[in-house]
Each structure stands twice: as C-alpha cells, then as structure tokens.
Amino acid sequence: MSQNSLINNDFQRDDLYCAFLENLPIAAAIVDREMKYLLTSQRWLSELGLEGQEIIGRSHKELFRQFYEPLAEAYQYCLVAAVELCVEERFQQADGKKGWRQWTLRPWCSSAGVVNGVMLVAEDVTDRKQAELALRHSEERYRFLMTATSEIIWDTKAEGEFVSKQPGWSAYTGQTFEELKGWGWLNAVHPDDQSHTAEVWAQAVASQTLYKVEHRLRRYDGEYRYMIVKSMPILNADGSIREWIGVHRDITEHKQAQEAMFRLAAIVESSEDAIMSKTLDSVIASWNFGAERLFGYTAQEAIGQPVTILIPGDRINEEAQIIEKLKRGERVDHFETLRQHKDGKLIEISLTISPVKDASGKIIGASTIAREIGARKQAEEAFFRLAAIVESSEDAIISKTLNGVIVSWNFGAERLFGYTAQEAIGQPMTMLVPADHINEEPQILEKLRRGERVDHFETVRQRKDGTLIDISLTISPVKDSTGKIIGASKIARDISARKQAEAALQESEAQLRQKATDLETTLLELKRTQTQLVQNEKMSSLGQLVAGVAHEINNPVNFIYANLNPANQYIHDLLELLQLYQQHYPSPASEIQVKSEEIDLEFLVEDLPKLLCSMEVGADRIKKIVLSLRNFSRMDEAEMKSVNIHEGIDSTLMILQNRLKAKQDHPAIEVVKNYGNLPLVECYAGQLNQVFMNIISNAIDALEEPHQLCRFQEIGQKTSEIQIYTQMVGSDHVQIRFVDNGPGIPEAVQKRLCDPFFTTKPVGKGTGLGMSISYQIVTEKHGGSLQCHSIPGQGAEFVIQIPIRQSQQTASKHSYLHIFDRHYFEPED
16 A cells, blocks of 8 residues: 555544544543543533633643532542443533533553543433432322332331331242341342442432442242332431332343333433434334424424425435435445425534344334534634634733744734734744743743643733733643644733732731731620520520429329329239139139130239339339439529539439430440549539530530441441549549540540530531530639540540639639640630
8 A cells, every 4th residue: 555545544534533523422522541631522512611622631620620529539430440430410500500410431441451541421411310309209209109019119218228017028039027127138139239239329328319220139939030229218308318219120021122222212312413213215213302403393293204304305316315325234424415494494414324124134224313513613603703802802812832932913912012913923932021030931831841731820021112011821732633732822911900909908908907806806705705695594494494394294203103002002902802702703604704804814913013013113213314304403503502423423314314325326325434432512513514414415426426327237346435434633623534435536626626606516416505615614613624635536535623612712713724635725804
C-alpha cells in the first residue's frame, strides 16, 4: 500500500471518529487517571453547558466543582478496583427546579491491561426519580391490597431485619419465623448471591432509595429460583426510614428474554434520537418518543403507516434505494438528507439504518435511527456569535503561542493596553510586562504546558504609554484536535478601581474590628445571662411537674398497696373454704362441675395467689419510682441543705432506668456503683441532680451512638458500661466521677463542651445548654470544679469536686480557677 493510501485511510478514520463522537446519542466522555478530559461526545458538551468551550486536557474538577465531590470517591474506587460504578446526585435544572443526574463510571485499560482512566456517562434521571417517588407513595397507600397477589410480599425494619411473621415468604421458602427473623432470611438466598444482595441492600438503606436486586432464592423443595426483588422505604416525618415494603417475583422462566427486552426498550424509549422500525414494504412497525418529538406524529398515528409520509416528494426515490440495500443485508450509515415534519416543515437529519433478521437469519425489516443535525449548524452559528462576543468584550481577550507570541487581539485589549491589533499580533507578550514582573511570564507558560489553568491572577501590566495598571488574568491552555497544547487564551480585566476601593476598605477595618470585639464581649455576657435564666425556669418547671406527678401517683398507689394484704387474706380464706367444700362434697352437682371445668378451677386456684404477688411487686416498684422522682425534684429543698449525694445519684439512675435497659438496636448499659463513705453535703440538691442527669444522659448517648452504625450481629460484642465513683478529697471536699467506655470525645470538642448552645447532636435532639448549665451549677453555685478527661476511642471521664460545707469557701466565686480538661478558664467579671 502506498504512503498516500495510508494517509487517506488515516483521514477517513479521523472523519469517522469525529462523526462517531458528533452523533453519539449519549452524554459520554473519557478522562485519564487525573480526571482530565481526553474525549467527549457532542451530547456531553450540550447537556452539561460546555458548548463553545475547549475542555480537552482540562480536569473535571476544574469545570464542575459542584459535581466533583460526589464523583471523587467513586472515581478513585473505579480506578483501584477496575469495576463499573453508578453515582446519583441532585442538581439545579435550567428552570430552577432540582433534578437528578446519574454518573456511570467504567474503567478503560491499555493493551497491557493497565487502567489508564475512566469512561464517564452522564444521564438526566429526574423523570425516573420522580417516578420512583410516585411509586413509593402508591405502594404505601395500597400495600394491603397487594396481599392478594401471588408474589412474595414482605416488610422489614429500617435496617432490613424481619421482626414480624412473613406468611408469603414462609410459604415459598419453607422457613419458619424463627429461621427467617432478623437476618435469617439471607440463608434462603443462594450463597453466591448473598454478598451482592447485602451490598445492594446497604446502598439502598444509605441512600433511602429504591432497593432493587436479582438473586436466586431457595424454594421449599430445595430448588433455587431466580427472583427480581423491589422494595421502597416508608419514611417518617423527619425523613428517616420507618420500614421497607418489598416484593419477590419469580422470573426464572423468562429471565434472559425479559432482560434483553427491557434493556432494549429502555434504551429506545429514553433516546433523544428518533428510533423506529419498518417492514421491507416500508410500513412503520415501531415508533419511540424521540420519533414523536422529531416528526410530530404520535405512535398511534405513525405505526401501520408507510414511511413515505416522512419523505418529501423530491426525495421519494431514496426509500427504494435504501430498501434494496437492506435486502442485500447492507447497512446505511450517517446518510444526511431531508425529512418532513407532520406540519410540513422540512428537517435536516442523519439516518443510520440496519437490517433486522428473525431467528433463522432472514431479513424481515429494518431499524432506523434518525438524528436532527440542524443543531450542529446552529453550533456553527454559535461559534460565529462567540467570536463577535469576544470582539465586543470590554475585557482584553488575547491568545498566544507557547513561545509567548501574540496571535489574536480584540478591541478590549486595544482599549486596555493602547496597542492596535496590527501593532500587537506577532509581538512577544513580554512587551506588556514591567521589568520587575518579567519572571511571571515563564512561570505562566510552564503551567500552561502542563495543562494547568491560571485563575484570577492579580498582577501589574504596562500600557503602550508606559503607565502601569492593576489587572486580573485568567489564562487557559488551547489544544488542537489531538489534545496537544498549542497555545493559551488570556482574559485580562482592569481592577484598578477595585484596588482603590480595597485600600479604602482596609482603612475602616481597624475601627470595625474594635467594635466587633466589643460586641463579641457583650454577646458572651448576654449568652451567659440567658443560659442562667433558662436554667432557673427549666428547673422550676421541671421540679413542679415532677413533684405534682409524684404526688398524684402516690395517693392511688398507696391505696392499692394498703389493700393488697387484706385482699390477699380474703382470697386465702375463700380458697381454704373452697378446699373444705371439695373435701366434704367430693361429688358436686353437674352444674357446679361444668362451671369448674369452664373456668379451669385448678389453674385459677394455683395462679390467683401468684397474680396478687405480682400486683404487690408492681405497686412496690411504683412507690420506689415515685420516691425517686420526689428525691430528684427536691421541691421541698429549694434552699441549700445538707443531703445524701448517693440518694441523688440513685434517683437519677432510677429515672433513666428505661434508657439503660437492653433494646433491639443496642445492648443494656451496665452501671457499676463504687460508692465511698461520704458525709452529708451542703448543696442545692435539685440543681446538683440536674448535673448528674446531664452527664449520665450524655454518657448514654455516647454509648448508643456506635450501635446505630453496626449490624445487629455486631451489637453486643462489646459491653457498654458506666462506672460511678464517690470519695472524699482531703477533709473538706467530695469527688464524684462518671466514667464510660464509649468512643471518647475529640480534643476540639472537649475545648467547647461548656460553651452555651454548642452541641454535636443532630438538630432537634440537643440544645447545647446542658453542659454549660452544669458547669455554672458546679462552679458558680457550689464553688467547685468540673473536669473532663478523654482520649478518642478510650471512653470519657467527668469529675465533679465540691466542698462539703459552702461556708468553708472564703473567696468569692470569681476567685476560682476552674479546670476543664486541663484547659484553665478565668470567669469574667
């Protein structure tokens, strides 16, 4: 083959390659390992708003900072694991509404098998997401109607555990409720599919979206059947998942056929191009939405009609030629022609037509993809409009070679620098650079050669008359069709006015900074005052409420408790009398005998004393709770009094007992009390109890938090524990320590624990006042200290130290140097 032939073949491949990218019906791009663009389709540029921009060699992060973060992790994983991934994100559409976009990432490899980058496909899936939302509402509304279906209907808790009987599941798999509850249902899934099923489920739970997976499920007779599984989350008002409703449908018999049909139907129906099929008699057999959009005919109007309804009269002979090629098994690629809209308007289109064969290989028709190419011509017009915009811009827009030689110069550049285009083009860019900035140009050129962009670089340049001007430079590399960097485009903007404004602003900043400092000091004092007022009102209201509830419960409980012993004696006497009747009248009347059997007299006689005993235990439990509530509120001890500290701690633990018990999502929290021998302590008992409540509640929250991220098998492997120590410190102070084995507290959080309104809890769960109020109660009300010692991962310890007698404090409250996590704070006056 001659050299000329090789060159012609290369040109032909380039043309086909460009045409392929131009007409690729999806938004696709290829990037390297640094996420820099190597290739893109025309659809990528139009759908992502990049038309008219040169993006080859630029990074995705640079162009789409708002779209980069959702892709970063998936992108890195795709490179490392060499697997295909899909990521969905929210974005703002042109009309201002929120939409959904799906990014598909697929690794591409060199001939040696090395992953060199990723292929990206962007797809607007807003309609699909909206449909999923509608489906979720529909399933929630009609869930009870679905019980009549032959499919397996099931429901689980938020994490995917079965907690109630599943008749449909048990009937199909043969599993009993004891076998399937919790995560036992996974045992019915084929072992090879269990890992994938769990992974897809975890992704659905994390994203709160449709759970859809296919796996093999073991039927009651031992045969594994292919199932398609769909489930939608039912949400609580706060957006968290309440439960899942799901369906298993057996697709074993038609799996492969249905997969092919659904995949093809989805591609055809979602395509923006017109995709249709016809018989060899040129009769339209199928018609997608793209065809309806392009030609104006609905599917009902088009199917069954001759394809000539789309062909202008002067091109009617084209159809016969196309049919003749199809009968020979030939394909028609990118045939540019005219077709006619329903309203008579002519449309410029590109046709790709392929023969369709039946199972025996016989040609029975053709499939046609028609794409409107008017947009391409509009793009050409847009290019000329862009050139006009550049020329009319007030900013200086210049291009240069990699040697720093000017090759283009707009009117904005002429106005800014004073040189005409004839004077500037062909000259070195350094003629605009002052001598003391001459080293900047080589550095900029070096960055451009690496494909990097220079954004808003503020510097000084020189006009033709020698005057200096402050400018902001934005410089981007320019690439040829192969991606090679051949030069740079530069936008220069005069920022002299802004610089003058900044100088004036800096003069006033010093005065404003002092005012801000004064305001910050005032605000801190206001926050402290507000915190104290909130605490006073909270403790007053809480004490009244708790004391009132305790009083109202105490009276009826005392009545019940007082009457249990007489009731027990009466019933005991009646049962003895009944035994005497049975001894002296062993053969009672038939009516009595029937009644005895009806009420199960033997069981009644045995169980009734047990019942009374249980009632007595319950009443005693209520009395203890009431006593704990009264001890906690201390409504009768508003003034400072000498109290038993241990009683206050025990009352607090009694009130929090329900949170300490084991629950489905976390094990019980064990409380270990290591009480020393303490005297009575002079204090505000109710307020000190509030401190105990805040610290123990926070410890419980810290111990529960890790279990919220664990699967149920992991829960219970580590014992959750709170230890409470009390002891004397010297002869005049007592120390109370609360130690948990939770995840600990980061150092940055420790420093702010006592700041008013600071909280790490979710919105609606914490106010940020608990520890601040506790700190004030201990330090200001009792002249003590509150300390926190914690190493992340090794639990946390809170230490309270207060004097036994307040009269022993000889200095004012402002003289105390309060210690908090080894950081010292001097209270302000």
